[in-house]
Amino acid sequence: MKYFLHRVGFLFLSMFAAVTLNFLLPRMMPGNPATVLFAKFQGRMTPQALHALEAEFGFNHKPLIDQYFSYLGGLVTGHWGLSFNYYPTPVTSVIASSLPWTIGLVGISTIISVFMGTIIGIYIAWRRKGILDSVLPTSLMFFQAMPTFWVALMLLYIFGFLLSWFPMSHAYSNSIVPGMSGSYLLSILYHAVLPGFTIFIGSLSGWMIGMRNNMINTLGEDYIVFAEAKGISPARLMFSYTARNAILPQITSFAIALGNVVSGSILVEMVFSYPGIGYQLVNAVTGEDYPLIQGTFLIIALSVLIANFIVDLLLSRLDPRVRREGAVA
């Protein structure tokens, strides 16, 4: 219980820091978002009109501390402001319309990648120095070493452009009306193949090699040798004795990966014109759309923090040592 309270306290402290940084950072950027916005009116607006517009956009010259408190209040009540790029659409609805796509695409590809990577890692560690052990890590490392957007462009060019096996862009076909129909869901899956595979192949080797190395370390432990000597079945030895202990660092990395799901694979989304949050973030940054930048950063920061919090709790169940040490610290 003490451990739990500690974690909750830490969660709130880091949330507070994230929220405050999120408020300060855009205000430290060079240039004024107001001027960017007014650029499109090509200097034809009257000062009164500019002032009226400024007021509507919420640019005011109140002291920073006042702005900070109204920002905090807005966060709690769900008033995250209006996006400048999509004015007057609220930031929350821009995020709501793009977040599910990213979570769906990146989340599912990450989970598959973790699962497959871990299983293969367990297997090749068990059969180390076998053919798979020498071929898989190096060949998959190749994909991890290449920049993701480059892999994405290659896949897009070969399978989308040259062979036309898969669609080149978007999350579903333009000719289908979104709705709970089979053809719509199939279309989503079909469109997710290339971007999903890019993310999958890009992270697979990390999970695999991580698990393999943990496994090999654990396999060298005395209790494994002892268990083997006592004649425990290989499958039980592999999963219950070795993998269960070797998987702990994987879970920590998984937490971080889950947190990163929301920040998405920005470049992959760009290449495949996938309507996710990553694209929105890039768009917001280039357009100096402060409310949207703040909104997306906040979502990203919160998801990383919350994912870490959950894994901290989970880890304490799996590994009692963590709980004790956490309580002492």
Added chain:
Amino acid sequence: MKKTRRLALFAATATLAVGALSGCGQSATPTTTGSNGGSNSAVVNQPMVVVPSPYGTFQPNFSPFQGNANQGTDGLIYQPLFYFDNVSSNVYPFLGTNYSWSNGDKTLTVNLQQHAKWSDGKPFTSKDVVFTFNLFKKYPATDTNGVWNELTSVTANGKYQVIFQFKKADVPFAAFVLGSYIVPQHIWASLGNPSKVNVPNPVGTGPYVLGSFSPEVYTLKANPNYYGGEPDIRNLQYPAYTSNDSADLALAKGQIDWAGIFIPNIQNVYSSKSPNNKYWFPPDGDVVLYPNLTNPLLGNLAVRQAISLGINRQQIDQEGEYGFEAPASPTGLVLPNDNSWIDPSLTTSQLSYSYNPAKAIQILEKAGFKKNAQGIFESSSGQPLSFTLQVVTGWTDWDSDSELISQQLKQIGINVTVQEEQFGSYYSNLTGHNYQLTISWTNNTGPNPYYQYENMLATKGGWNIEQWSNPATTEALSNFEKTTNLAAQQQQIYKIEKVMVNSLPTIPLVYAATWNEYNDSNITGWPTAQNPYVNPAPFTGAADAVVLMHLHGR
């Protein structure tokens, strides 16, 4: 990201800004809006795919009062009274049929289209026009053209006539008034502040109505009751693309029928893929090197002349702009669009730039500059000709133009340091006059050169970032505003051309191209260099409607 940023920002309001009356005397002669006549066989039902620019995802917003509304809102759904085109110099009537000046060019009377209907079936009348202009007055944030700076009143005279009273004679300003998009009173009266609402279900008078919407694609369908006749292209589809790369591939593959995207290597990537992949990039402005004239060195004409002579514009076109943007005219005119406005008394050598580093050095020496130990010219008081050049980071073509200029000017003993800035700080530095040299755009090109000149050179011009203030220029502009006579207007423009050529208030580099790619395998009637009837880019508001009304199936 190359130029798309610039286009997204500025093209969205191009229609608001485009203007000019091309000296159309007392009343505008309506050019046909391109009614389709009887060629029924040419109907195209298959959706025509339009990608004005990579926009990412869409929000359901079809309000003509917001620069970021989805494409098609301005021009295809909502219409202005007239559209003044900057490429063809044509004036296209939409909700207006003709207009005339009276009362010493202070009263503008406009007759309205009597057969126009809102897409919900209600008739369009002068009440809607008066209502729209009153909205601008009531909510200044929507008055993005500043029409109420110039107007005193807008009144209806019967159902189909509207009378605009101006504070003073300002003939060219009519383009901004007549180019404003008109909304229906019966819907907008209850919407409150128009700059604060999203409009998911637009009701307009234009040739198209909204078909379907999703964040990834929206469609427009032909308005069967359109007063100009139902367009042959019955369905338009606007898909979202997040980057130039993905849009370029789709374009090369023939998945897009009409686009306004920048493609660097267009022959290889696009034209060679199919004989039907066509493009036409007419100029719609200048790319200009702006000197800050309050800088004592740049305020010196000899320095500006040397800079201009020391810049190799051919190289900028070929290496910086992929050969798409030919060297500009020293007059600042956008040619060939403004051909009829060229001052006949200017000589050929005054009408085109020559690259002449030797002469540049000669001019500097004659003006008393001497080279220092580093090979950089210094003034007699020891100030070196060393400047910073601000440009937007990520606008890759301008970034490489700047590097070229820096190398070229080094050779004539002028040191230029390129400073890449985020758009926000670039823009506030320019408008705050906190720069020495910068590459920037010109605004408001229209069917006559007045608008661009006024914006760039008038003391209170919207983009007079160089801070030019010159009685001769001011007088010529104000004389232009007071007359509807073409010959008299031309005389004033000639004066400003001479100012540009002789005094170099700004240093034009190359023409700014407007991006426009189209596929003519199923559809004909596109504007081309041979038949330049309107600005062809798919992001120019009412011009899009003109193009679409000219298109037919094969």
